[in-house]
Amino acid sequence: MTNFTTTQSGAPLASDAHSLTTGPDGITALHDFALVEKLASFNRERVPERNPHAKGGGAFGEFEATEDMSAYTRAAVFQQGAKSEMLLRFSSVAGEQGSPDTWRDVRGYALRFYTTEGNYDIVGNNTPVFFIRDGIKFPDFIHSQKRLGGSALRDADMQWDFWTLSPESAHQVTYVMGDRGLSKSWRHLNGYGSHTYQWINSEGERFWVQYHFKSRQGVELMEAAEAEKLAGSDSDYYRRDLYEAIERGEFPTWDVFVQIMPYEDAKTYRFNPFDITKVWPHADYPLQKVGHYTLNRNPQNFFAEIEQAAFSPSNLVPGIGISPDKMLMARVFSYPDAQRNRIGTNYNELPVNRPHATEVTNYQHEGQMRFNYPDASARVYTPNSFGGPAADPARASEGRWESDGELVRAAQTLHSEDDDFGQAGTLYREVFTEESKARFLQTLAGQYGALTVPAIKDRFIWYWTSVDSGLGAKLIEAVKHGDIASADPVGVGE
Template sequence: MTAQDELRPTLTTEAGAPVADNQNSETAGPGGPLLIQDQQLFEKLAHFNRERIPERVVHARGAGAYGTFTVTADVSRWTRAKFLSEVGKQTETFLRFSTVAGNLGAADAVRDPRGFALKFYTEDGNYDLVGNNTPVFFIKDASKFPDFIHTQKRDPYTGSQEADNVFDFWGLSPESTHQVTWLFGDRGIPASYRHMHGFGSHTYQWQNESGEAFWVKYHFKTDQGIKNLTAQEAAVLAGSDPDSHQRDLREAIERGDFPSWTAYVQIMPVAEAATYRFNPFDLTKVWSHADYPLIQIGKLELNRNPENIFAEVEQSVFSPAHFVPGIGPSPDKMLQGRLFAYADAHRYRVGINADQLPVNRPHATEARANHRDGGLYDGRHGRAKNYEPNSFNGPVQTGRPLWSAIDVSGLTGTHEAPLHAEDNDFVQAGDLYRLMSQEEQERLVANLADALAGVSADREDIVQRAIENFRRADADYGKRLEEAVSERRG
């Protein structure tokens, strides 16, 4: 050991015992077999075998950063949430970006929705807003989510993502037409995580101090401006730098170029939901900005990188069921399913005590639940009683619900969502297409035609079914797509 080494900390085992030799395993003589008594060797190998937790089934590939959310407008007339209670109030946040379909080793620059999962470390506990970079999604009922994701993942026979599966499902699920138009348009491949919008996507409930309820949608508009990649640019970037988005985010924060988003909401009085022209709880639909204008409420800035990707990004968990007083769910069927599925996925993937990890635990308050034991439990509750009620000064309920009750009626059973005056699966997709410039429409059609050309030659029915859905959204849209696909398929 050199004099310089004496000033360095001592390498130890997990139990804290000093390690004498980390270069050579213990053997029976210089050339003999290994000894089972070598604690350092077996601890290292056993830990290495278990270093990877199961990757997320969806949103596996991601990057994250810490930041702050600053309130810029008085919203107390709509919500009693404390972290939104006064102009200038700041709340620490953690934001995880992700792609949806790719696995942990996939490239960033691909055509795929981007996850936008935001954790607010509020004084009333953590509030998780789990959204995407699109305001809509492919399906409207959580029961279809496993089916949809199976079409995006590897085929059980070929081991690859198959255009047959993707377009077969989309063609048979016409409610996907709106989101597919988003996905294959210019914004389908963001240039970076910094250059895209974020959306809560679902409808949520806000409740004010008087108990009055409102429906709300969240929008986070990038202050860096929208920048996208063409399919050709993305193919080159994905091959040359598969970590492009993660690298861009980290390096921007390192150089002090902190990315930011301006936060807006749309507010709908509860009484207006029943007669709104679109079902306000349908995840495949947007609320018209003409009907419910954007209201600016805050500024989100990312200003600190994680120190350890595994501990803080891979082990971060988000659940739409993590609400705070003044904010709650809506009858959105996709949201209702996610209230269960996300937390359940994390219990399986990370462990029953995942919420006790530093990135997940509340920062401004202490969690005082009666949960004990299980994997990762650190004994933080000591000898405190783990039941309620108790007479040992244990935590007690408030008696005040976090959000307003939702009025329900009718018989239990499986029901299709009620149709509103202008509800169908194609009108908003057509509106989106007609909002695009001629050049944007051309790129959208080309992107879709390239993808549809990958469908098996003997499954022309899948191609025609898909084209028909786009034709129902807009006749010109379908006509141009049919011509482009015909060109590519000869």
């Protein structure tokens, strides 16, 4: 091979698709310089807006834990009766700051709970799955949804080239091309943590969990024609709707549920439970109610409280940990790194980012934007002989799992029913209504009509036929007879 990828210093790379882990399902290695360099470079491509999730809005509210979760987690935020201030930011994924709210896209759904044990962030979307399963591919995925370097225009061939060459995307793309891709408003969508997390109870027992946030306002779609009209007449429609609803006193509420998997079940479950492109069927692990939250306060200053809000899945609290999800492990590094680049070294000292219900006590000091500092006599090192804070592992209660394997670049272990298209097909056949299927076919036909490269057109048909053979046949028939509407006018992943 004469055309191979390299590091920024010119050394050949071993893989573009797999990060370095201890065995296929183990811990991501911090010394994977290719992964770290790729993510760190990606984090610095945009100044100062987010990359991605640039366009968004949000509000503050209160979460109340109404159910007894003590058997599963010791986290104070989820103990029955606990109330916590919280922040929720909605966003589009791929559009820039000025992009219309109503373009077809996944919606970012970032939650922060200001708990008595520190800030806890859940950074997810309005879908329970994602396009890829390894963080080393994330910059490539976003690049495929952005703009060509020369023309600075978006390109349908580019995004479908990536998707059809990455068949693990099929489940998420089915969501995006369906009714979930166009919501009536931010208030009318569900949210998901998407990843698998670990809960730990007071006895040290471990469980795997996935978060679901169900809108009491209902989940309602927006017709493509209306979305197109609003994109031109009111590009801030979602932002305006949320702000004005709260100002009117119509406070939106979501119920919080979790799916709970016993720790040992993960080893033999029919799907790899740490693969973010898959869901856990509710028949196997039903939803369990945790509580609810209500948004009841708009920001006093949008820039200070929403634009400077810096979420990260690394913001965990005792009783909650991460899992062997490769996307999640990469995000734990990538998100704080992106915020340090976007906002500054000490971004966590800003009012919206610092803990509101507890204090920060550590030995990190100085650097850009440092404006909180200890008493002049305080030592800034540990250990010391002057009564400074010390780490307490019992108080921390970190998540953990067994891992014993050679360092490899490999896909996650396939479980008995794992494949790329199966759950996407189930979503289409068993969840979509007949009306949803008709809209879905029309959207796909429009997307096909925007393609110009024959090989990508062929893979497009193969991709959707692999999701469902009946769908593929209908799509071929529509294309053959020229029954192709213009490509979804509001853009996909814009």
